[in-house]
Amino acid sequence: MTALAPIAMQALLVTPALAAAVLAVLPGYRAAARLNVAASLLSLLAALLLLGARPAPSPLFLVDDLNIVFLVLNSFVGLTTSVFSASYIGHELETEHLTRTHLRFYHAIYQLMMFGMNLALIANSIGLMWVGVELATLSTVVMVGIYRTHAAIEAAWKYFILGSVGIALALFGTILVYLAARPVLGTGVPAMEWTLLVRQSGAMEPALLNVAFVFLLLGYGTKVGLVPLHAWLPDAHAEGPTPISAVLSGLLLNVALYALLRFKILLAGNQGAVDPGVLMAALGLLSVLFAALMLYRRRDIKRLFAYSSIEHMGIIVFAFGMGGPLANFAGLLQMTLHSLTKSAIFFSVGHTAQVKGTQRISEIGGLTASHPLLGWSLVAGVAAIAGLPPFGIFMSEFLIVSTSFARGPFLAAALALGLLVAFGALLTRLASVAFGEPRGPVGPVKASYLPSFAHLGLVLGAGIYLPPPLVAWFQHVAVLLG
Amino acid sequence: MTLPPLDTAHMLAGGLVLVSFMMLYQDRLSALINLLALHALVLSLAVAWQAWIQDAPELIITAVTALGFKAIAIPVALQRMIKRLGIHREIESVVGISATMLAGIGLVALALVVMLRTTASATPLAREDIALALSVILLGMLIMVTRRNAVSQVAGFMSLENGLVLAATGAQGMPLVVEISVAFSILIAFIVIGIFLFRIRERFDTVEVQALDQFRGERR
Numbered sequence: 228m229t230a231l232a233p234i235a236m237q238a239l240l241v242t243p244a245l246a247a248a249v250l251a252v253l254p255g256y257r258a259a260a261r262l263n264v265a266a267s268l269l270s271l272l273a274a275l276l277l278l279g280a281r282p283a284p285s286p287l288f289l290v291d292d293l294n295i296v297f298l299v300l301n302s303f304v305g306l307t308t309s310v311f312s313a314s315y316i317g318h319e320l321e322t323e324h325l326t327r328t329h330l331r332f333y334h335a336i337y338q339l340m341m342f343g344m345n346l347a348l349i350a351n352s353i354g355l356m357w358v359g360v361e362l363a364t365l366s367t368v369v370m371v372g373i374y375r376t377h378a379a380i381e382a383a384w385k386y387f388i389l390g391s392v393g394i395a396l397a398l399f400g401t402i403l404v405y406l407a408a409r410p411v412l413g414t415g416v417p418a419m420e421w422t423l424l425v426r427q428s429g430a431m432e433p434a435l436l437n438v439a440f441v442f443l444l445l446g447y448g449t450k451v452g453l454v455p456l457h458a459w460l461p462d463a464h465a466e467g468p469t470p471i472s473a474v475l476s477g478l479l480l481n482v483a484l485y486a487l488l489r490f491k492i493l494l495a496g497n498q499g500a501v502d503p504g505v506l507m508a509a510l511g512l513l514s515v516l517f518a519a520l521m522l523y524r525r526r527d528i529k530r531l532f533a534y535s536s537i538e539h540m541g542i543i544v545f546a547f548g549m550g551g552p553l554a555n556f557a558g559l560l561q562m563t564l565h566s567l568t569k570s571a572i573f574f575s576v577g578h579t580a581q582v583k584g585t586q587r588i589s590e591i592g593g594l595t596a597s598h599p600l601l602g603w604s605l606v607a608g609v610a611a612i613a614g615l616p617p618f619g620i621f622m623s624e625f626l627i628v629s630t631s632f633a634r635g636p637f638l639a640a641a642l643a644l645g646l647l648v649a650f651g652a653l654l655t656r657l658a659s660v661a662f663g664e665p666r667g668p669v670g671p672v673k674a675s676y677l678p679s680f681a682h683l684g685l686v687l688g689a690g691i692y693l694p695p696p697l698v699a700w701f702q703h704v705a706v707l708l709g
Numbered sequence: 710m711t712l713p714p715l716d717t718a719h720m721l722a723g724g725l726v727l728v729s730f731m732m733l734y735q736d737r738l739s740a741l742i743n744l745l746a747l748h749a750l751v752l753s754l755a756v757a758w759q760a761w762i763q764d765a766p767e768l769i770i771t772a773v774t775a776l777g778f779k780a781i782a783i784p785v786a787l788q789r790m791i792k793r794l795g796i797h798r799e800i801e802s803v804v805g806i807s808a809t810m811l812a813g814i815g816l817v818a819l820a821l822v823v824m825l826r827t828t829a830s831a832t833p834l835a836r837e838d839i840a841l842a843l844s845v846i847l848l849g850m851l852i853m854v855t856r857r858n859a860v861s862q863v864a865g866f867m868s869l870e871n872g873l874v875l876a877a878t879g880a881q882g883m884p885l886v887v888e889i890s891v892a893f894s895i896l897i898a899f900i901v902i903g904i905f906l907f908r909i910r911e912r913f914d915t916v917e918v919q920a921l922d923q924f925r926g927e928r929r
Contacts, residue, residue, distance in 0.1 A: 352885070354883075354884060355885070357889075358885070358889070384859070387900065388862060392853070392866075395846065395870065399842075399876060402873075402877055402883065405880050405883050406835060409882070414882030415882050415884060418882075418883075419883070432827070432828075432830045434826065434827035435827045
């Protein structure tokens, strides 16, 4: 096992990179979709292997208890999305929304994006982590614009401009961390090595770390979709292909959050620095309240769930901002379940939009009557994301609200209010989409339900019974997060 | 290490801030692109100077990329593009020049105050370099938000990115600087040639972002 660990770590990078290269030249779309699934499966296997055995950290790469959570989750959702994408893309080709050349490009970029995310997750050097996040972001920019409609190009342009500014701020923050570390760790590579940084962060200049964190929070926070910086997110989700919406919400937001958490741990080790949690909790709460209100006026179904992603990222950032073992545990759980649920919702929404030929909520109705499987999986997904029991998100949200009541009653009350407002909005919309008289075309749907059922099954399972090893694992990570 | 000669590095970094200010009030598109070329030229001189005083020959690569790519290739491409689009004579309505200039001065003051206070432990050269670099970054953002035209937004982004390269080279011995600067150049080429020229031109007769703004996703 241990001997395989370094190979598994390399496989996480080599598999998507090689697959991207092959997919860029592979002509047939069916073969390409299969290869895409196979490469994603290989990445998942590599990630699962790392669960058992960790390679020793090198100056550039690191697998530890924190990033393995993200790696496993990422490669799992990456795999299920590639399965969903195979059936989704076939339909796009039939309806001539995309040409074969586009599809070749699409599959190559999909793996490139997975490569970027894996790189960001296993990087030990904070510079390399930045490169990974940037690569993943830019590849999604291209994907968002792939339909080349008026709306898609505007969404991609907005995403590019805001994303680039975010990237720039995050790089400046990274440079400042290097400047703070250089007097302590010496010039060169060691001063960017996270394992060394975190050990020595107490000796660094607190003022410089504070400023660095502000830049990092704004920079990576743009990617997380925190509220004053969220403007790109709904557009990008609504205009890109639905598999991309699923990976954006399910994965890319988490990767940016992961970067933020690394720097939070760094600051927590320095006595003189500000408490990064306060800033994170404030931004998180603002995101929850704003997104909850915005949910009411959405007319586009993908945009609706994009705002719901902003809301949930807000809850998660709030939980990590509050800190402490219990809130961190709840935050990790919420993050995992949100990724699974939100991508499952996008799987259903993607097929729904294909059947109905529109994303307008007012033109979709009675889905449970016309397409029972699709309709009920959407109902289950929305019930889960709204926080209804017995789904797991109910439990994690309950944990977050109840732990914060003890420490900041007003904050917890505001959070609970946001949750309730969002709950109302989601259920109203769900009622009109899923129930009542069927509206819009009722033709048959060629869908793959497996990914969506697998995700929802896991979320339901987590709500009923959390296996003790998983609890122990998350509790351990929660303690690491401080 | 003896203290490196400070004044030239300061002069070049300060020159970069100055060119950023010139870009801020320039309302003619082709003149803006010329200033962008000047910006990249000053950057490449600043980076070359850093390479010399820090004894870091690899920074020469960054300087050469800045010169060849950002000071020559991209501006030439942009000039040809706006000529073909027939917008090279266009005068852009920059949101209130005096207000923009005041905001720019405010941002530079902010950058100096914040960075000089917090970097007390760093070497004087790195300190002042990073303060001026932050000024360039903030001015680049200001250029981006005060413009409506997609070409000038790219120009603003490139000047912002020049500020980042200045900051990265000023932080002595930072790893990955060369890789990052090359990656940025590739990104810009990719954006300028690929997405931007190809897609936006194909779909729109104008590159005014305002024309894009009519779509807000909700009003379909």
